[in-house]
Amino acid sequence: MRIDKKSIEKFNDSLLVSHQQKFSFAKQTIPNAEAIIQKLIDFNVAIPSWALGTGGTRFGRFSAAGEPGTLEQKMEDVGLLHALNNASGAISLHIPWDIPSDYNAIKKLAADLHLKFDAVNSNTFQDQKGQALSYKYGSLQNTNKDIRKQAIAHNIEVIKHGNALGSKALTVWLSDGSSFPGQLNFRKAFQNTLESLEEIYAALPSDWKVFVEYKAFEPNFYSMTVGDWGQSLLYANKLGPKAYTLVDLGHHLPNANIEQIVALLMMEEKLAGFHFNDSKYGDDDLTVGSIKPYQLFLIFNELVEGMDARGLHHANDLGWMIDASHNIKDPLEDLLQSIEAIMIAYAQALLVDRKALNEAQQNNDVVAAQEILQNTFRTDVRAMVAEARIRAGAALDPLGYFRTNQIRASLVKERGNTIATGL
Numbered sequence: 001m002r003i004d005k006k007s008i009e010k011f012n013d014s015l016l017v018s019h020q021q022k023f024s025f026a027k028q029t030i031p032n033a034e035a036i037i038q039k040l041i042d043f044n045v046a047i048p049s050w051a052l053g054t055g056g057t058r059f060g061r062f063s064a065a066g067e068p069g070t071l072e073q074k075m076e077d078v079g080l081l082h083a084l085n086n087a088s089g090a091i092s093l094h095i096p097w098d099i100p101s102d103y104n105a106i107k108k109l110a111a112d113l114h115l116k117f118d119a120v121n122s123n124t125f126q127d128q129k130g131q132a133l134s135y136k137y138g139s140l141q142n143t144n145k146d147i148r149k150q151a152i153a154h155n156i157e158v159i160k161h162g163n164a165l166g167s168k169a170l171t172v173w174l175s176d177g178s179s180f181p182g183q184l185n186f187r188k189a190f191q192n193t194l195e196s197l198e199e200i201y202a203a204l205p206s207d208w209k210v211f212v213e214y215k216a217f218e219p220n221f222y223s224m225t226v227g228d229w230g231q232s233l234l235y236a237n238k239l240g241p242k243a244y245t246l247v248d249l250g251h252h253l254p255n256a257n258i259e260q261i262v263a264l265l266m267m268e269e270k271l272a273g274f275h276f277n278d279s280k281y282g283d284d285d286l287t288v289g290s291i292k293p294y295q296l297f298l299i300f301n302e303l304v305e306g307m308d309a310r311g312l313h314h315a316n317d318l319g320w321m322i323d324a325s326h327n328i329k330d331p332l333e334d335l336l337q338s339i340e341a342i343m344i345a346y347a348q349a350l351l352v353d354r355k356a357l358n359e360a361q362q363n364n365d366v367v368a369a370q371e372i373l374q375n376t377f378r379t380d381v382r383a384m385v386a387e388a389r390i391r392a393g394a395a396l397d398p399l400g401y402f403r404t405n406q407i408r409a410s411l412v413k414e415r416g417n418t419i420a421t422g423l
């Protein structure tokens with residue numbers, strides 16, 4: 001299913017008067033409004049192929065109808081999102097869930113939908129049907145060399161698929177670790193993992209990067225072999241300039257100061273980018289900004305400050321992606337909400353008065369520093385974000401369009417009771 005530009009225009013027209021009132025107020029009160037709008041038009045967040053279907057917990061999965069059953073349909077879903085919000089112009093594939101059967105046809109479909117291929121992801125956290133050796137006790141860390149070799153070969157195969165499609169990065173997330181004290185020699189597990197990663201690194205095309213994603217716990221509950229940003233950074237530093245640390249917001253222990261982690265990784269030129277989501281307890285994979293919107297803003301505040309300090313291009317120089325699971329919401333509605341939350345946090349971070357904040361920090365004026373950040377966070381930038389969308393030919397209110405035009409009902413009619421592959 002494709003969304004017709006004319007129907008978006010018609011929908012926008014019905015909301016235009018009220019939007020223009022809000023936008024003209026925002027424009028009068030926000031300095032540099034035009035420059036901010038251009039940055040919002042340029043900004044894009046990749047959608048993971050595995051987030052287009054209903055996820056589940058270990059207790060059950062309540063699938064909805066009309067989920068994408070094929071890679072092509074997953075891409076069409078991302079195309080729908082992108083047509084509505086002009087901010088979802090890339091898809092991230094997970095191998096072997098999304099192995100393309102015809103690269104050229106998939107590339108053509110991507111071009112038709114104005115989509116790029118973001119980082120490709122390897123999967124050594126599950127055993128696949130017919131797989132010779134099991135990852136039950138880990139993959140790149142495994143004490144058995146043949147298992148490590150199999151996992152290395154899989155990662156190299158993922159690079160080949162990604163390269164054929166035009167991806168430029170491999171994301172490695174390992175479930176490797178241990179669930180009981182004594183199960184693992186930590187040093188040997190680290191060394192095996194490093195040696196395995198070195199072989200994968202050597203297979204990267206010259207213009208590729210490898211992103212090492214860390215996670216504090218789950219599925220292993222005593223130790224994770226890439227358990228935090230320190231460990232990931234160790235691997236990235238030892239591997240070389242093409243290796244970076246990837247931050248998934250749900251992969252920290254409670255109350256971790258993620259904005260500080262981000263600032264320091266950027267300082268070290270080792271921040272790969274993000275898997276955005278939100279959480280209350282652990283890797284809850286909830287809608288971005290649904291639980292801790294202020295934390296999201298604080299992260300973007302550090303990002304904008306750090307990217308500007310290093311002269312980075314906001315839209316292109318870091319990897320922006322969502323990694324979420326939708327257990328009770330329609331996945332597409334959830335993703336629209338997540339992107340909106342990201343755009344709002346980014347817009348607010350662009351508004352921060354950096355000069356005043358610097359001064360407050362320099363003078364140890366704690367009260368002023370807090371006022372600057374909180375006043376900015378409390379500024380309503382929704383009309384700015386909507387204006388950026390309108391100017392790019394997308395929907396003023398993407399979720400409103402999705403509901404008014406009953407997009408899910410059309411997908412169910414078209415696809416039937418399909419269930420997406422993935423987790």
Ligand code: PSV
Pocket residue numbers: 050121173213215248275283323423
């Ligand atoms: C692991 O929890 C993770 O965050 C990794 O990014 C995986 O690739 C993804 O979720 C899907 O399982």
Ligand code: MN
Pocket residue numbers: 173213248275323
């Ligand atoms: Mn992730």
